[in-house]
Amino acid sequence: MANTPVTADLGPATALVCRECGATRDLGPFYVCDECFGPLEISYDFGGVTRADIESGPRNIWRYRGLLPVPSDVASTPNTEPGLTRLVRADNLAEALGLQKLWVKDDSGNPTHSFKDRVVAVALAAARELGFKVLACPSTGNLANAVAAAASRAGIRSAVFVPSNLESQKIITTAVYGGTFVTVDGNYDDVNRLASEIAGEQDDWAFVNVNVRPYYAEGSKTLGYEIAEQLGWRLPDQIVVPIASGSQLTKIDKAFQELIKLGLVEDRPYKVFGAQAAGCSPVSAAFKAGHDVIRPVKPDTIAKSLAIGNPADGPYVLDVARRTGGAIEDVTDEQVVEGIRLLARTEGVFGETAGGVTVATLRKLVEGGALDPSAETVIINSGDGLKTLDAVAPVVAPSANIAPSLEAFRAAGLA
Numbered sequence: 001m002a003n004t005p006v007t008a009d010l011g012p013a014t015a016l017v018c019r020e021c022g023a024t025r026d027l028g029p030f031y032v033c034d035e036c037f038g039p040l041e042i043s044y045d046f047g048g049v050t051r052a053d054i055e056s057g058p059r060n061i062w063r064y065r066g067l068l069p070v071p072s073d074v075a076s077t078p079n080t081e082p083g084l085t086r087l088v089r090a091d092n093l094a095e096a097l098g099l100q101k102l103w104v105k106d107d108s109g110n111p112t113h114s115f116k117d118r119v120v121a122v123a124l125a126a127a128r129e130l131g132f133k134v135l136a137c138p139s140t141g142n143l144a145n146a147v148a149a150a151a152s153r154a155g156i157r158s159a160v161f162v163p164s165n166l167e168s169q170k171i172i173t174t175a176v177y178g179g180t181f182v183t184v185d186g187n188y189d190d191v192n193r194l195a196s197e198i199a200g201e202q203d204d205w206a207f208v209n210v211n212v213r214p215y216y217a218e219g220s221k222t223l224g225y226e227i228a229e230q231l232g233w234r235l236p237d238q239i240v241v242p243i244a245s246g247s248q249l250t251k252i253d254k255a256f257q258e259l260i261k262l263g264l265v266e267d268r269p270y271k272v273f274g275a276q277a278a279g280c281s282p283v284s285a286a287f288k289a290g291h292d293v294i295r296p297v298k299p300d301t302i303a304k305s306l307a308i309g310n311p312a313d314g315p316y317v318l319d320v321a322r323r324t325g326g327a328i329e330d331v332t333d334e335q336v337v338e339g340i341r342l343l344a345r346t347e348g349v350f351g352e353t354a355g356g357v358t359v360a361t362l363r364k365l366v367e368g369g370a371l372d373p374s375a376e377t378v379i380i381n382s383g384d385g386l387k388t389l390d391a392v393a394p395v396v397a398p399s400a401n402i403a404p405s406l407e408a409f410r411a412a413g414l415a
């Protein structure tokens with residue numbers, strides 16, 4: 001299968017195009033350019049998609065199926081139906097940080113509680129069309145949950161590979177769905193390398209973020225579409241996005257660009273900011289040094305979902321931040337924990353460590369003057385705090401432990 005183009009219904013997708021040299025090739029299970037080994041991405045002929053087309057669609061990401069590489073009847077095939085998560089008006093957090101207008105796009109509301117359900121839903125639909133039989137991935141945790149769940153609902157086999165030192169919550173919430181689930185003694189970059197090798201041998205395995213990556217990555221565009229639609233078909237002035245491979249950030253930018261080109265939103269400037277943990281900040285380091293090349297690092301941070309030391313989309317993240325006038329910043333693990341608590345205390349939203357990275361980065365960007373506090377800002381909470389309980393367990397506790405009596409309550413001085 002590895003080298004044959006296929007006849008498939010992939011909606012408005014027309015070709016694959018190299019992000020480096022611009023060479024194009026037919027749609028198929030390809031992810032690397034034959035000319036220069038650059039990564040491939042999808043190009044489209046959208047025709048005339050209107051707001052009304054989208055608004056009359058399903059209340060999940062398939063309302064944007066006309067903008068995705070999926071069959072037009074995708075909504076009628078079993079999948080996890082993620083999307084249309086809350087855009088939370090965050091006035092309390094805004095006040096705490098000195099911002100005027102802030103929103104949290106809370107993607108913990110997806111079926112397996114992270115934004116990865118979006119990318120997997122698109123990857124699954126495309127992988128089926130391309131004739132793959134097994135849904136597979138290397139993962140830092142959330143993708144493992146999403147792949148195992150989607151495959152079980154679709155009635156196909158999954159094969160998931162993760163670093164063995166992952167959070168126990170992510171191990172349990174992946175194992176529960178069944179499927180083949182392998183922990184590997186190595187970091188994510190080791191697991192990713194192993195996945196590429198297996199993909200080279202197993203022709204009918206769709207590694208969603210390796211050999212089906214061009215299709216998979218497009219799922220993150222739906223975050224950008226939803227934010228614009230939920231703001232009343234408007235782009236925010238600024239957005240802060242967590243970075244692991246960097247794909248989510250570059251695809252939100254791609255979504256905004258597409259909406260502008262399609263005339264679905266007004267063409268106005270917006271700035272894209274990236275967030276990393278200091279213990280895994282290769283993109284932030286390159287941004288600050290003014291480099292175009294990312295120097296890989298060995299991750300050491302509690303933000304394990306973002307612990308990719310050699311991020312595939314790193315150089316493209318730099319391009320987006322520089323082109324839009326944004327920036328990339330990184331924060332310490334202590335600041336990550338404080339970010340999780342701040343979001344929870346001010347808005348009742350319990351984010352995972354990636355959300356803590358984003359909130360703490362927002363704070364640092366405001367305090368450092370890189371981000372305009374008077375401009376409308378959106379931040380992404382990409383996963384659920386219940387998946388990374390250990391990060392906050394040492395710093396939170398009940399107010400008191402009392403006997404079940406009014407006297408004990410009075411004595412505790414809680415009134």
Ligand SMILES: Cc1ncc(COP(=O)(O)O)c(C=O)c1O
Pocket residue numbers: 114115116140141142143242243244245246247248249305306352354355382383
């Ligand atoms: C919760 C969470 N947020 C953000 C990301 C970053 O995604 P990307 O690899 O697209 O940069 C990940 C990646 O695993 C994640 O799990």
Ligand SMILES: [Zn+2]
Pocket residue numbers: 018019020021022023033034035036037038
């Ligand atoms: Zn190329």
